[in-house]
Amino acid sequence: MPLLPGVRISPNVTLIRPLRKGGMASVWVAEHAGLSTQVAVKFLSPELAADPASVARFQREAAAASQVKSPHVVHMLDHGVTDDGFPFIVMELLDGEELTRRFEGGPLPATFVARVVLQVARALGKAHEKGIVHRDIKPDNIFLVDAGGGDVFVKLLDFGIAKGGLDTSATSGTTQGALFGTPHYMSPEQAIGARDVDFRSDLWSLGMVAFEALTGRRAVEGETLGALVLEIHTSELPRPSAINPRLPRAVDDWFLKACARDKVQRFASAREMSDAFQSASGARTSTPPPAPASAPSDVPTLTPPSLRPPEPPKKRRPTEDDAWKDEVDRSNRVGVSRRTPRTDAARAPLREAPAPRSEVPRASAPLRTGPELAAGRYLFASLALLVATVAGLAATGLLDGVLGRP
Numbered sequence: 001m002p003l004l005p006g007v008r009i010s011p012n013v014t015l016i017r018p019l020r021k022g023g024m025a026s027v028w029v030a031e032h033a034g035l036s037t038q039v040a041v042k043f044l045s046p047e048l049a050a051d052p053a054s055v056a057r058f059q060r061e062a063a064a065a066s067q068v069k070s071p072h073v074v075h076m077l078d079h080g081v082t083d084d085g086f087p088f089i090v091m092e093l094l095d096g097e098e099l100t101r102r103f104e105g106g107p108l109p110a111t112f113v114a115r116v117v118l119q120v121a122r123a124l125g126k127a128h129e130k131g132i133v134h135r136d137i138k139p140d141n142i143f144l145v146d147a148g149g150g151d152v153f154v155k156l157l158d159f160g161i162a163k164g165g166l167d168t169s170a171t172s173g174t175t176q177g178a179l180f181g182t183p184h185y186m187s188p189e190q191a192i193g194a195r196d197v198d199f200r201s202d203l204w205s206l207g208m209v210a211f212e213a214l215t216g217r218r219a220v221e222g223e224t225l226g227a228l229v230l231e232i233h234t235s236e237l238p239r240p241s242a243i244n245p246r247l248p249r250a251v252d253d254w255f256l257k258a259c260a261r262d263k264v265q266r267f268a269s270a271r272e273m274s275d276a277f278q279s280a281s282g283a284r285t286s287t288p289p290p291a292p293a294s295a296p297s298d299v300p301t302l303t304p305p306s307l308r309p310p311e312p313p314k315k316r317r318p319t320e321d322d323a324w325k326d327e328v329d330r331s332n333r334v335g336v337s338r339r340t341p342r343t344d345a346a347r348a349p350l351r352e353a354p355a356p357r358s359e360v361p362r363a364s365a366p367l368r369t370g371p372e373l374a375a376g377r378y379l380f381a382s383l384a385l386l387v388a389t390v391a392g393l394a395a396t397g398l399l400d401g402v403l404g405r406p
Contacts, residue, residue: 013031013041014033016028016029022045024160028043040094044086044087058160059079060159061089070127072120073127074143074156074157096146097144098141098143099140103213110247110251120156125270128202133197135163137202137209138184138209143155183222184208185208191233198263202270203266215240215243219237219238248282
């Protein structure tokens with residue numbers, strides 16, 4: 001069955017038009033009836049469809065990409081084989097362009113490259129957690145999706161030669177001496193077909209991509225594959241700032257660590273590599289992003305005592321003593337309105353005399369509380385008021401009139 005527009009390769013997928021074609025595969029735009037949307041369908045080339053190893057690697061691409069649960073990896077929807085024996089993979093259709101297209105205008109801003117490195121590193125971090133090594137990090141496999149507002153969202157493509165993951169079959173490994181990947185972005189160990197290629201090989205390749213994005217040229221060149229492999233292993237790598245003087249020297253140190261020939265000297269993880277690049281390029285700001293309002297912090301905020309607002313006075317429940325005091329206040333107000341200027345002496349019994357300094361309160365006498373104490377205080381106040389009244393009458397000479405004295 002030839003690949004033509006209108007051909008149905010599965011009950012839900014119908015081809016619409018070819019998108020691109022390469023030496024190993026071709027990609028078509030298709031309509032997915034079940035999802036009511038357009039998708040991309042990748043077909044293995046007829047020349048490789050007869051090779052069992054190539055078919056196994058093609059099928060492993062869908063499995064490897066599906067294992068990496070990251071929004072920065074192209075989503076795989078289905079895979080299978082047509083009636084004519086052509087293996088295919090159904091994946092999401094992306095709207096954007098490869099990173100390679102951006103190189104046509106020369107070096108890219110460091111802040112833009114920092115965003116790309118950050119998102120690719122996130123995808124690689126998820127892949128490396130699953131034990132998957134991509135082995136083909138290059139500008140053509142970094143897709144820039146238009147996220148609106150001039151921003152981009154990065155998708156990592158093509159896990160066709162990925163190594164590791166849940167597939168432990170013989171075909172998932174690397175044969176000693178076999179070269180997999182794109183030569184200009186291969187790590188030294190990958191360039192000689194070593195079997196111990198691990199996640200640090202992906203970090204080297206990402207470093208090479210960043211160098212090209214920052215400078216507008218590749219870090220290593222060679223007219224033949226042999227010359228290129230020799231340069232990867234022996235030539236001194238150029239410094240990015242020597243080609244693009246606008247770059248800070250810290251980017252040079254980052255690049256030399258990311259692409260150290262001894263993989264032990266490279267970054268310990270994709271995240272560490274990305275964080276270091278954000279700092280070296282100046283893309284990271286000192287102000288942290290605000291915390292979401294819907295996610296309250298579990299950590300209490302400590303405020304110095306000098307900055308704390310004054311605490312409001314604590315309210316207490318009224319007691320019987322408060323009622324007695326109110327009654328005494330009313331009695332005092334009545335006495336003041338009727339007293340003569342000599343009321344200070346008359347009011348003296350109402351004041352509590354201070355205890356002598358040498359007097360020590362007796363601890364043996366029990367304290368009296370409750371209604372009994374309140375009633376006693378009220379009686380004492382009444383007697384004191386009577387005494388004050390009599391004293392006032394005597395002082396004004398009215399007492400003799402009241403008693404009938406001449």
